[in-house]
Amino acid sequence: MLKKIASYWIGVLILLLIMAQFLQPDQTNPPADPSASFEAVARPPKELAGVVERACRDCHSNRTVWPGYSKLAPVSWLVASDVNEGRAKLNFSQWNIYSAETTQIKLREICRETMRLEMPPWYYLPMHPDAKLSSRDVAVLCSSGM
Amino acid sequence: MRKTQCRVGMALSCLQVLGACSSRPPSSTSIDPAKLAMFAPLVAIAAPGNGPLSEDKIALGRMLYYDTRLSKSQKISCSSCHTLTEYGVDHQATSSGHNGQKGDRNSPTVYNAAAHFAQFWDGRAPDVEQQAKGPVLNPVEMAMPSEKEVVAVLKSMPEYVAAFKKAFPEQKDPVTYDNMGKAIGAFERNLTTPALWDQFLKGDQNALSPAEKAGFNEFANAGCPTCHAGRLLGGNMFQKAGVAKPWWDTTDSGRYKVTKNETDKFVFKVPSLRNIEKTAPYFHDGKTATLREAIAKMGEYQVGRRLTDAQIQSIQTWMASLTGEIPADYIKEPVLPRSTSRTPKPSEAD
Numbered sequence: 001m002l003k004k005i006a007s008y009w010i011g012v013l014i015l016l017l018i019m020a021q022f023l024q025p026d027q028t029n030p031p032a033d034p035s036a037s038f039e040a041v042a043r044p045p046k047e048l049a050g051v052v053e054r055a056c057r058d059c060h061s062n063r064t065v066w067p068g069y070s071k072l073a074p075v076s077w078l079v080a081s082d083v084n085e086g087r088a089k090l091n092f093s094q095w096n097i098y099s100a101e102t103t104q105i106k107l108r109e110i111c112r113e114t115m116r117l118e119m120p121p122w123y124y125l126p127m128h129p130d131a132k133l134s135s136r137d138v139a140v141l142c143s144s145g146m
Numbered sequence: 147m148r149k150t151q152c153r154v155g156m157a158l159s160c161l162q163v164l165g166a167c168s169s170r171p172p173s174s175t176s177i178d179p180a181k182l183a184m185f186a187p188l189v190a191i192a193a194p195g196n197g198p199l200s201e202d203k204i205a206l207g208r209m210l211y212y213d214t215r216l217s218k219s220q221k222i223s224c225s226s227c228h229t230l231t232e233y234g235v236d237h238q239a240t241s242s243g244h245n246g247q248k249g250d251r252n253s254p255t256v257y258n259a260a261a262h263f264a265q266f267w268d269g270r271a272p273d274v275e276q277q278a279k280g281p282v283l284n285p286v287e288m289a290m291p292s293e294k295e296v297v298a299v300l301k302s303m304p305e306y307v308a309a310f311k312k313a314f315p316e317q318k319d320p321v322t323y324d325n326m327g328k329a330i331g332a333f334e335r336n337l338t339t340p341a342l343w344d345q346f347l348k349g350d351q352n353a354l355s356p357a358e359k360a361g362f363n364e365f366a367n368a369g370c371p372t373c374h375a376g377r378l379l380g381g382n383m384f385q386k387a388g389v390a391k392p393w394w395d396t397t398d399s400g401r402y403k404v405t406k407n408e409t410d411k412f413v414f415k416v417p418s419l420r421n422i423e424k425t426a427p428y429f430h431d432g433k434t435a436t437l438r439e440a441i442a443k444m445g446e447y448q449v450g451r452r453l454t455d456a457q458i459q460s461i462q463t464w465m466a467s468l469t470g471e472i473p474a475d476y477i478k479e480p481v482l483p484r485s486t487s488r489t490p491k492p493s494e495a496d
Contacts, residue, residue: 032410062409085450088389089372094409099263099382105184105375112180 016072020073026078027070030093032062044101048140052092055120055131059086062093067127081123111142132146175356182365184375187344188420188470191336199332202312205480207333209309210326210377212479215286215299218244220492224330227287228256231475233424234337239432243281243291250398252432255425255456257470258418260335262381267430268401269384269415274344275331279323285496293323299490300326305450305483338476339421339470346467352468361464364457369449379468386413387430390450398430420468437462 034040039049058064059082070079090106091097098106114120115138120131133141183339191199210216214223227241234255241253251267256274257264264278281287282296290296300321307321313329345353354362365371376382383403387393393412396440414430423471427433429439441461443455446448453461 033407033409036407036409084389088385088448089369097384097413099376101263101376102383110181112183 002045016074023073024071024076025110027066027076027080030062030066030087032093036094036096037061038095041095045140048143051137051140055133055137055146056092058128058131059083059090059120059122060090062087062091069127078123111138114138114141140143165221175359177260177355177359177362178366181363182347183369184371185347185379186377187347188338188340188377189261190338190340192199194332199335200313202309203314203329203332204336206306206313207329207331208477209306209482210330211333211479213482215284215485215489216290216296217335218290218493218495222223222288224256224281224477225285225347227253227281230256230337231338233257233261233339233421233472235425237426241287241425243287244285245494249286250372253429254417255421256334257337257339258378258381258420260331261378262415262418264415265382267414268404270404273331274334275327277327278330278334279327280404282326295490296323296326297321302486302488302490303483304486337473339472341420341470344470354464357460357468358464361462364460365464368445368451368453368457368461370444370461371395373416373448374419380416380419381418383450384410384413386411386418388448389410389448391447393447395431397432413429419465421470422465423462423469437465 031047040045044052064083066079069075070074090110095103108121114133120133125132212227214220216223222243227236227238229236233372234257236253237250238250243249254267259277261276264436265271266272266280271277271280282290283293290299300310310320310325314325317325342353342358342494365374371379373383373385374380374468387400388396396412399411401413401415402408404410417429424439426437427435428437429443432438434443438458440456442453445451445458
């Protein structure tokens with residue numbers, strides 16, 4: 001009897017997962033104008049640009065590299081939501097939308113959040129070990145020479 | 147039995163504590179200093195970008211600001227849509243211009259506008275000096291046919307000619323359209339409204355009530371400072387209208403009209419929150435009548451959160467601390483130069 005119930009629910013789950021694949025979020029990257037990028041507008045030191053590219057690009061730019069697993073619902077919904085929110089909060093591909101004041105605010109926030117290990121998010125790191133920040137990386141992000 | 151009584155007593159105490167928590171603001175009435183790092187008090191005078199702000203230039207700008215003769219019908223001045231006694235707005239969804247024509251965007255407040263990093267909702271002018279030259283020639287607004295016609299109006303009045311000479315003493319022929327913009331901009335640069343919020347940021351912990359502090363915490367926890375930060379709590383970046391959910395009205399493509407970049411579709415300058423409770427209606431189309439409604443929409447469309455009525459009320463309470471005092475003496479309407487026989491007559495023609 002229990003086996004029957006378990007089979008029934010496993011069947012329902014599989015069916016829901018199959019149906020969920022038809023509800024995919026938009027994962028098309030918006031255009032990225034190189035002249036509007038962080039590199040072009042802020043002209044950061046090479047090392048800093050490298051850390052940003054390695055640890056922040058996927059969620060905070062229009063050049064997201066969508067991994068294979070991000071195509072499978074419901075993971076696809078979570079990843080798309082994170083990327084959408086990440087771009088809205090800070091977008092290295094559209095650095096020209098920020099004033100000098102906002103730039104300073106954003107840079108301070110980057111420093112604060114990386115120092116507190118709030119960024120990159122812990123759940124992002126297992127699949128993206130390169131994004132793990134060393135203390136040197138955090139120091140670079142917090143450097144005032146930007 | 148005693149054990150049972152004790153357990154019941156403990157449970158009641160817990161319920162009392164929970165009850166007390168739920169009837170008070172959800173966050174404590176102190177503010178995490180880390181959250182305040184994104185804000186700064188208003189500076190007395192927005193940084194001048196076009197030479198020194200002489201008293202003569204400001205006085206000339208004040209006259210020009212109030213002068214309806216800078217419009218074709220001679221019925222509209224800067225003050226018509228940016229009424230200084232009304233916190234720099236006219237409370238219309240979109241303002242009425244020449245022959246009652248309606249503009250397509252809400253008239254933003256002119257208070258503290260000089261400190262914005264760009265002007266107009268789409269940021270198409272870099273500063274207030276450039277902005278001031280826009281509406282005068284806009285056929286929907288003040289509708290003057292050309293810069294030449296504006297200069298002719300100004301030159302027809304000797305008092306204006308003298309005022310321009312005093313304001314721009316280094317120039318041989320100072321009555322120009324550019325200088326009109328510079329003088330109006332100079333006047334606007336002192337339209338600042340320091341508020342209780344500034345006193346708080348400068349260290350006066352009692353400047354904000356516990357309810358206002360709780361309101362700020364709600365504002366910060368909801369993620370609003372992502373865009374509304376800095377001295378003006380806005381006015382310092384562009385953002386897409388409809389980040390978390392598509393904006394309900396996409397007829398206005400925003401900054402895209404200026405840049406033609408796909409990424410600028412539905413992007414607008416983030417408005418400042420200073421005096422926000424006094425500057426209804428809201429957003430670029432002015433179609434949101436109340437602040438309560440505006441906060442709810444921001445939660446839903448920008449940060450993807452359905453704010454409760456209590457959260458909205460709390461944020462609104464804090465926003466009252468952003469309302470500054472209108473500089474009554476500074477904005478006093480001046481005596482304007484008298485028209486002469488050479489001054490062009492008003493025209494109602496389209």
